[in-house]
Amino acid sequence: MKKDNNQTNENKETAKIESYTHPAGGWDALKSVAKNLQHQETFEKGSITLLEVNQPKGFDCPGCAWPDDKTKKLFNFCENGAKAVAFETTSKRVTPQFFAEHTVRCLAKQTDFYLEDLGRLTDPMRYDAKTDKYIPISWDEAFKLIAYNLKNLEDPNQAAFYTSGRTSNEASFLYQLFVRHFGTNNFPDCSNMCHETTSVGLTDSIGLGKGTVTLEDFEKADAIFSFGHNPGTNHPRMLGTLREVSKRGGAIIAINPLKERGLQRFQDPQAALEMMANKSTEISHYYFQPKIGGDYAILIGIMKHLHEWDIEATSKGNPPVFDRAFIVLNTTGFEEMLEEIDKTSWADIHKYAGLAPKELESLAKLYRNAERAIFCWGMGITQHRHGTNNIHMLANLMLARGHVGRPGAGLCPVRGHSNVQGNRTMGIHEKPNESLLSNLDRVFNIKSPRQHGLGVVDTIKAMHEGKVKVFIGLGGNFSIATPDTEYTHEALQQCNLTVHITTKLNRSHIVHGKDALILPCLGRTEIDEQRYGTQSISVEDSMSNVHLSTGVNKPASHNLLSEPDIVARMAEAVFPESHIKWKWYIESYDRIRDSIAEVFDQFHDFNERVHQPGGFHLEHPANQHVWNTPTGKAQFLIKPLREVYEDRENQFTQQYNEAKTYTLMTTRSHDQYNTTIYGLDDRYRGVFGQRRVLFMNQTDIDEAGLIADQWVDIESIYSDGVKRVVKSFRIVPYDIPQGSLAAYYPETNPLVALSSHDEKARIPASKTVPVILHLGQEPTLEEMAS
Numbered sequence: 001m002k003k004d005n006n007q008t009n010e011n012k013e014t015a016k017i018e019s020y021t022h023p024a025g026g027w028d029a030l031k032s033v034a035k036n037l038q039h040q041e042t043f044e045k046g047s048i049t050l051l052e053v054n055q056p057k058g059f060d061c062p063g064c065a066w067p068d069d070k071t072k073k074l075f076n077f078c079e080n081g082a083k084a085v086a087f088e089t090t091s092k093r094v095t096p097q098f099f100a101e102h103t104v105r106c107l108a109k110q111t112d113f114y115l116e117d118l119g120r121l122t123d124p125m126r127y128d129a130k131t132d133k134y135i136p137i138s139w140d141e142a143f144k145l146i147a148y149n150l151k152n153l154e155d156p157n158q159a160a161f162y163t164s165g166r167t168s169n170e171a172s173f174l175y176q177l178f179v180r181h182f183g184t185n186n187f188p189d190c191s192n193m194c195h196e197t198t199s200v201g202l203t204d205s206i207g208l209g210k211g212t213v214t215l216e217d218f219e220k221a222d223a224i225f226s227f228g229h230n231p232g233t234n235h236p237r238m239l240g241t242l243r244e245v246s247k248r249g250g251a252i253i254a255i256n257p258l259k260e261r262g263l264q265r266f267q268d269p270q271a272a273l274e275m276m277a278n279k280s281t282e283i284s285h286y287y288f289q290p291k292i293g294g295d296y297a298i299l300i301g302i303m304k305h306l307h308e309w310d311i312e313a314t315s316k317g318n319p320p321v322f323d324r325a326f327i328v329l330n331t332t333g334f335e336e337m338l339e340e341i342d343k344t345s346w347a348d349i350h351k352y353a354g355l356a357p358k359e360l361e362s363l364a365k366l367y368r369n370a371e372r373a374i375f376c377w378g379m380g381i382t383q384h385r386h387g388t389n390n391i392h393m394l395a396n397l398m399l400a401r402g403h404v405g406r407p408g409a410g411l412c413p414v415r416g417h418s419n420v421q422g423n424r425t426m427g428i429h430e431k432p433n434e435s436l437l438s439n440l441d442r443v444f445n446i447k448s449p450r451q452h453g454l455g456v457v458d459t460i461k462a463m464h465e466g467k468v469k470v471f472i473g474l475g476g477n478f479s480i481a482t483p484d485t486e487y488t489h490e491a492l493q494q495c496n497l498t499v500h501i502t503t504k505l506n507r508s509h510i511v512h513g514k515d516a517l518i519l520p521c522l523g524r525t526e527i528d529e530q531r532y533g534t535q536s537i538s539v540e541d542s543m544s545n546v547h548l549s550t551g552v553n554k555p556a557s558h559n560l561l562s563e564p565d566i567v568a569r570m571a572e573a574v575f576p577e578s579h580i581k582w583k584w585y586i587e588s589y590d591r592i593r594d595s596i597a598e599v600f601d602q603f604h605d606f607n608e609r610v611h612q613p614g615g616f617h618l619e620h621p622a623n624q625h626v627w628n629t630p631t632g633k634a635q636f637l638i639k640p641l642r643e644v645y646e647d648r649e650n651q652f653t654q655q656y657n658e659a660k661t662y663t664l665m666t667t668r669s670h671d672q673y674n675t676t677i678y679g680l681d682d683r684y685r686g687v688f689g690q691r692r693v694l695f696m697n698q699t700d701i702d703e704a705g706l707i708a709d710q711w712v713d714i715e716s717i718y719s720d721g722v723k724r725v726v727k728s729f730r731i732v733p734y735d736i737p738q739g740s741l742a743a744y745y746p747e748t749n750p751l752v753a754l755s756s757h758d759e760k761a762r763i764p765a766s767k768t769v770p771v772i773l774h775l776g777q778e779p780t781l782e783e784m785a786s
Helices: 026-039 043-050 079-088 096-101 112-117 137-152 168-180 196-206 237-247 272-276 295-315 325-329 333-342 344-353 357-370 385-401 420-425 434-444 456-464 485-494 562-572 581-589 589-599 605-609 641-645 648-655 698-703 782-784
Strands: 125-128 133-134 157-165 223-227 253-254 265-267 286-290 373-376 408-415 470-472 498-501 515-520 537-540 547-551 662-667 693-696 711-716 726-731 739-744 769-775
Touching: 026 043, 026 079, 026 581, 096 133, 096 157, 125 137, 137 470, 137 498, 137 515, 157 168, 157 456, 168 420, 168 434, 168 470, 168 562, 168 589, 196 385, 196 408, 223 357, 237 253, 253 357, 265 485, 286 357, 295 333, 295 344, 295 357, 295 641, 325 385, 344 357, 344 420, 344 434, 344 641, 373 385, 385 408, 420 537, 434 589, 456 485, 470 562, 547 605, 562 581, 562 693, 562 698, 581 589, 693 698, 698 726
Parallel strands: 157 470, 223 253, 223 373, 253 286, 373 408, 470 498, 498 515, 662 739, 693 726
Antiparallel strands: 125 133, 125 515, 537 547, 662 769, 693 739, 711 726, 711 769
16 A cells, blocks of 8 residues: 555654744644645645635535634635645545555554545445455445345334534434434434533523623623633634734633643734734733643632632622622522532642642632623533533533623633534434424424434444444544544444445544445535535534535535435435425425424524525523523532542542552644544644654653653553553653643543543543553554554
8 A cells, every 4th residue: 555654644753842932823824724735736726715715605614613703804714724625625536446456454554644635535335345345336225225224123223323513404404304203312423522511511500502602792701711622723713813802901811731822822824914023912811720620629619719709798898799689580509509619628629620729719810800701611621520510610600790691701612513513403412302303293294202312422332232233424433533442443343334424534434334335425615516506505603603605616526415415315215105305305405494494493584594694693592591491590500529529430540559640631633623634743732743642741751750752651540440551652741730641532542431421411531531651662663654
């Protein structure tokens, strides 16, 4: 197999660690965009395509879900969005001829970067066990194979239907309709691995699992609190918003274990004067570095400070710290929460928070002094065994100060993929509410299943146990996005059939069931031509704005189908006599949107509103102080601090005395979006040409008798007794708290036990992995490549 180690695989001869002193963005971001366009052999086409990203008549960026600025801009994309476009508009192709020349066993030896870097898939393919190769299959035969496997299951719950956050509203709606008509709620989706704790926690607290703010609120906020997320890499367009907040004097407060360049300084590539003068804007005016997992203790500590200051203020006849009028009118459980806060000692708070007492007090004062505050957060808050508890406390703090439903204030979960929130709105949920199901039954004359289905964690377990026999993935890279890699791969291989609807080759196509299909689809950038002309799809961004996306490029292959078309044809193959006119929907996606409007009240007049410039906004009931909770009010919810930090796994880790234990967080590199690896550099952290690195505090390095650049093996420690080890990681000294480590996923996903997850949302605890280190060996060139 032809292989270019300098481009597609790690090479120890070119790998280096080098201090990076430049701001986020700037000239290096522009150079990176040009480099990626060139590498994907799409410099001219890709450059022209970028002019249509996030434009009124163009397509929605296939990257993050940060909302579009309503101000007209010639360039409305970020560096990582440009990488996504470059990878999709690439001139490279993976054809049937390629598969004829490569066995799956051979492809399995390649890196994830190598596989996706091969280019766009052109034709549907089926795995042939005799030759260990994928061979061409017609679309009709592919759908017949899917229908045969689904219809021959003993129970509809023996199938699971995964959804990626890139999937449009129209495809998601048809998908959930088809699957519920089929008879199951088994909808594992990417939310189960990133923001499920947000969805669950906010629903508990304020009645709906979405954020309450819009971009306009950022223009009015006094202070932005950024908990556990890295906008410079994960949603770089957010830096433009934060830059404007900073320039007008708003305070930006970062709470993050790692010092991240995007949270420190930003040079806006669209600010000509800033670029020409080679200057930058300070982002975070205050930076707090808790130890990994310390957020819950920090939030409890802020509330305890507020409580003490409130008592002091009211005793002196001064205005209270808490917004008592708001609390009395809109909430329940406040006094019970304060009782638990009173029971919690400062000693315990400081023990678990990882901040010095004065730092915690300073952070609390910043929140107390903000008249209009916004809380932003990412997976540093959500991916813990106590992730839902974190969300409850974030909501508690905002409710206590009346910051919900107030202009310039509110809750802002910063979601990742471009339509992950829209998927959930359209009904992609393993635990659907009765309102959705009854509406589907009414509109389509079907009987939707009421039994809750399986999310990601439980789907993997069910596949491993042989209870789920068919797995269909609408986008994504399930085998790599998930935890406990070896166990997950074994689970997928147990299936009778695995099906992946995708644009590029990835690991999930290599780790397959006994039978397997790869079904190539159109990308966001491509023209979707159906019977009644060019079609647009719709997406919902992280702030509940719904707008259209229309591709501009000729499809990568004449043999590609759109995602809605694939779903409709699959449904028709399973239900050839169905009264639901699946193919009729595909003739014009306006028809799908009309049905969406019949099912969801908030999508009334969907077509009329979404075809208007900028689309429309889905109002959050909490902003009108309407609380869709069991009590009809916003709910203060709290779990005792010790119960959170002294659960069974933490107790086991504390008792483990074979070696010093650390807490590892999995994270992305800058040349990465979700599971897609765009390159081998992470320039903001000074890492180049490699991914097998371990970020570690220098004092920890010294105390362990290690040195920088030394190779170590990482072993995770769980009470289940399973040995999980990843080998040959290079130590990189970094500004991270003692006892805390960081490394990239998917390389460290094998360390995350499937059983280690949030109790309520069941999200894998990928940000709190207990580990020990062993001396390792420098990998050979072949090991680096594979």
